[in-house]
Amino acid sequence: MQALFLAGGLGTRLRPLTENLPKPMALVGNRPWLEHLILNYKEQGVDAFVIAVKHYRELIESFLGDGSKYGVRIEYAVEKELLGTAGAIKNAEHLLRDRFIVVNADIIHQIDLQNALRFHEEHDGLVTICLTEVEDPSHYGVVERADRGRITNFVEKPKREEAPSNLINAGIYIMDRAALAHIPARKVVSIEKETFPLLIDNGSGVFGYPINGYWMDMGTKDRYRQLHWDVLDRKFPLSISGKEMNEKGIWIGENVQIGQGVLLVPPVMIGDNVTIGDRSIIGPYTIIGNSCRIGGHARMSKTILWDRCKVSAGAQLNECIFGSGMQVAGPHVMREEVCSSAGSAAPGGNRTLEVHNQ
CATH class of the missing domain: 2.160.10.10 (Hexapeptide repeat proteins)
Known part of the structure; x- marks a missing residue:
């Protein structure tokens, strides 16, 4: 299996901690979160990684290298300018296989990849969006699903009373390479606001798979604290050195x-x-x-x-x-x-x- 980690943006909401490093490199339990991600996905069978980088790319590349110290292969897709979530995926197209996992690398999560992949293989769509349920979906991309998990509507950051459900985009996708044909090259494109709605409307097939494991956006200092308390309480069973x-x-x-x-x-x-x-x-x-x-x-x-x-x-x-x-x-x-x-x-x-x- 192959995974593409989107790590090109700046962690503005976690400043000043991430003032001089990408948010995925923030320490979680005394280890950069991006390193935790690689080790966890390796345990689940991912042997090849592509990391989309822009800001502080040298920091990430010098720390992770080519992946040999982890027993995996790591390649880098460099954005000259930030291209948005879909634009970053398109920019990495030359390194991607026929099927791959896309992960917003600053999202803290625990997922059973094998079950998610089986779900993807059982439908005829190009994309599976992993979903998680939250109490207030107004800060996220919210989905509405029909039979077999097909997504019929995707609303980015709706008002709370207008949200079609409490299931939100968890920032983890399984994609077939054919989906990349619907993303223009060298342009700023949002996968949430542009690509997913397009694939839904043209019948390409976008399905939603709810995940049951731990999930948190560590983008604020309060959530960053809570993440660590959850690690210490073992609510999030992260490996502790x-x-x-x-x-x-x-x-x-x-x-x-x-x-x-x-x-x-x-x-x-x-x-x-x-x-x-x-x-x-x-x-x-x-x-x-x-x-x-x-x-x-x-x-x-x-x-x-x-x-x-x-x-x-x-x-x-x-x-x-x-x-x-x-x-x-x-x-x-x-x-x-x-x-x-x-x-x-x-x-x-x-x-x-x-x-x-x-």
């Missing part, structure tokens, strides 16, 4: 140094090469990234640190999200509802930002 201590919701990576009298309040995830000073209290709902340094007598709860952060002794952090390489200085620094970025070029970058009392 490190060993769990006695099945108590505390995961600790390799080469971690924990000082005397440290209290870990589950759930907590601690990455590799982390140092935590004496008598600190970490948790609940706290994720510490790789190579972070936490001073003694620090207090952290409901906080997410990316890699290489430094937290001074006595600092108190609550409901914070700190980007790579941030430094919290001063023994009485407190953070509530603060989301800041170090401006690093990538997870593992070198720039830092020092934050003082505010």
Whole structure:
């Protein structure tokens, strides 16, 4: 199987965390989400990937490479200008097989690909749109279905009272190559607003397949937090690096140094090469990234640190999200509802930002 990941846009709603990197490269459980995606799809039989890139393409390409370190093949389709969702797929046409999976790479999801593919093979349409049910569909593309799952109407971001259903486009599609003939080349084209309605109207066949697994658009800071709490609570069974201590919701990576009298309040995830000073209290709902340094007598709860952060002794952090390489200085620094970025070029970058009392 082959998958096309759309990763060319900017994560404007998740700024400043994604101010200098594509949203699919945001860390989820101490690993870029795009890497999680590749590993999950590989487990389900996908051996070839095409990644549509535009902004910060060098960052993605240098991190993922040709896929050999994951045991897969990765190729890149570069957009000189952003072409929209359908335009990006058309731009990758020369790399695509007769049938392929398209994924908006910033959507957090869990899907049974084999069942979705079987559904696609059972109908005679060119496209299967994976669907998920939400309480308020007004921010998404909403579908109306007839017998056998055929989609008869596709409405992009309707008013809540005008939505034909609560089933929305999950940002995951199975497409036959023949569908690409209906997308003009080298033009900005929206698959939701233009291509899908066209294929519905001309009888090409667009079908909807409801998925039952986890699904979330991590495009806001609140949803980004909730995603991590769901990971820690195992509501989203994402693979977690490190060993769990006695099945108590505390995961600790390799080469971690924990000082005397440290209290870990589950759930907590601690990455590799982390140092935590004496008598600190970490948790609940706290994720510490790789190579972070936490001073003694620090207090952290409901906080997410990316890699290489430094937290001074006595600092108190609550409901914070700190980007790579941030430094919290001063023994009485407190953070509530603060989301800041170090401006690093990538997870593992070198720039830092020092934050003082505010």
